[in-house]
Amino acid sequence: MYMEAFDMANSSYPNIAIIGGGPGGLMLARLLQVRGITATIFERDTHGDERPQGGSLDLHAGTGQRAMRLAGLEQAFLAAARPEDQGDRLYDPAGTLLFDRDGLDDDRPEIDRTALRRILLESLDPGTVRWGSKVETIAPAGKGNYQVVANGVAMAFDIVIGADGAWSRVRPLLSDAVPIYEGVTLVEFGFDTQRHPAVDALVGSGKMFAVGANLALIGQRNGHGHIRGYTAQRIPEGDARKLAEATPEQVRETLLEAFTGWAPSLTDMIERGSFIGVRPLHALPVGHRWTSRPGLTLIGDAAHVMSPFGGEGVNLALADAADLADALMSGEGWDAVTRFEEAMAVRASPAAEGAAKGLEGTLSSAGVSNVLAHYRRRVAA
Numbered sequence: 001m002y003m004e005a006f007d008m009a010n011s012s013y014p015n016i017a018i019i020g021g022g023p024g025g026l027m028l029a030r031l032l033q034v035r036g037i038t039a040t041i042f043e044r045d046t047h048g049d050e051r052p053q054g055g056s057l058d059l060h061a062g063t064g065q066r067a068m069r070l071a072g073l074e075q076a077f078l079a080a081a082r083p084e085d086q087g088d089r090l091y092d093p094a095g096t097l098l099f100d101r102d103g104l105d106d107d108r109p110e111i112d113r114t115a116l117r118r119i120l121l122e123s124l125d126p127g128t129v130r131w132g133s134k135v136e137t138i139a140p141a142g143k144g145n146y147q148v149v150a151n152g153v154a155m156a157f158d159i160v161i162g163a164d165g166a167w168s169r170v171r172p173l174l175s176d177a178v179p180i181y182e183g184v185t186l187v188e189f190g191f192d193t194q195r196h197p198a199v200d201a202l203v204g205s206g207k208m209f210a211v212g213a214n215l216a217l218i219g220q221r222n223g224h225g226h227i228r229g230y231t232a233q234r235i236p237e238g239d240a241r242k243l244a245e246a247t248p249e250q251v252r253e254t255l256l257e258a259f260t261g262w263a264p265s266l267t268d269m270i271e272r273g274s275f276i277g278v279r280p281l282h283a284l285p286v287g288h289r290w291t292s293r294p295g296l297t298l299i300g301d302a303a304h305v306m307s308p309f310g311g312e313g314v315n316l317a318l319a320d321a322a323d324l325a326d327a328l329m330s331g332e333g334w335d336a337v338t339r340f341e342e343a344m345a346v347r348a349s350p351a352a353e354g355a356a357k358g359l360e361g362t363l364s365s366a367g368v369s370n371v372l373a374h375y376r377r378r379v380a381a
């Protein structure tokens, strides 16, 4: 069956595969399901909590929160969200507090990734997610459909949606673009506030940054007495690769050398945090788009991965899911999806530009003065 005539609004709906059970893919499946359409999600994780899902996320009113509302999950979101954790703190490398705001009037409540994933998963019909299904290939299979191969098993679908993040297997069928290393690598650590009261006090009610020349230390409050810590370093890609292959002890040693001269109150985070992982940052070119191809599309990081320094990634993924569900249900066939793809690129471009500028501004030779000026401008606006 092919798409020129698909009309999901009138129940001649196609067979849909969503590759990736991250926030974007799960939200899309939910928004189709509330309208009576079942999609199959292929997810390489073997269950919802298989790996650390990463730090806390703030959902924005017009994008992430809107999608949760459309999905009928607003109450579940509000029950799990932490509006009290929207503060910002900024330190210099000597450990001097330069900026402190509680953020209580903001409308960007934080939610743990595990909580967001759980809410979305619990909203789906049992069996929607095929766990432990790492998609190996996707290829045109004639008659306008696509063959998805996971764990050596092939299945045919009319529509395949790549919600499979930065290293999408679907994207190469649409675009030659590949994410480029942005020159900055994060190393992630975990803290339990009971065991680390000094880190607890340092971080305050939300996020803290300590910034030096081309170096930063970040602390982010999560739920349930946890804090995520990150070092951010401007290093060449080869060094990032070596760091990713090093043992946790070697990583710690390399970082302590890079942060020589910083206050012990800050470097304690490197010495005492539980090592989680090395994360070199990659981004697709700002404004990434492709020629629409019926039956195949992308959402979220697969379409527009950007550095986390803009704080928009998950919000865009959730908003893309909401808009793609609308396009698929519009009864206007693939033309509506083509319009969605264009609108998605237009929305993602300024966010990607902002994320790239945020990264440049934070990890610069000017050190903390750039970031302080940014925070002060934001308060004055």
Ligand SMILES: Cc1cc2nc3c(=O)[nH]c(=O)nc-3n(C[C@H](O)[C@H](O)[C@H](O)COP(=O)(O)OP(=O)(O)OC[C@H]3O[C@@H](n4cnc5c(N)ncnc54)[C@H](O)[C@@H]3O)c2cc1C
Pocket (backbone or CB within 6 Å): 019, 020, 021, 022, 023, 024, 025, 042, 043, 044, 045, 054, 055, 056, 057, 058, 133, 134, 135, 136, 163, 164, 165, 166, 167, 168, 169, 186, 279, 299, 300, 301, 302, 308, 311, 312, 313, 314, 315, 316, 317
């Ligand atoms: C350190 C860090 C901090 C961040 N902080 C923030 C923040 O504060 N705010 C914010 O808005 N965004 C933040 N982001 C960005 C945010 O995490 C992403 O934009 C968001 O997760 C994108 O969602 P997604 O569903 O598109 O992709 P992902 O979350 O990447 O999900 C993709 C899913 O696809 C699965 N998958 C991948 N390949 C395959 C395959 N071949 N077969 C089957 N399954 C596959 C993966 O296992 C994963 O579950 C941060 C990112 C990083 C790295």
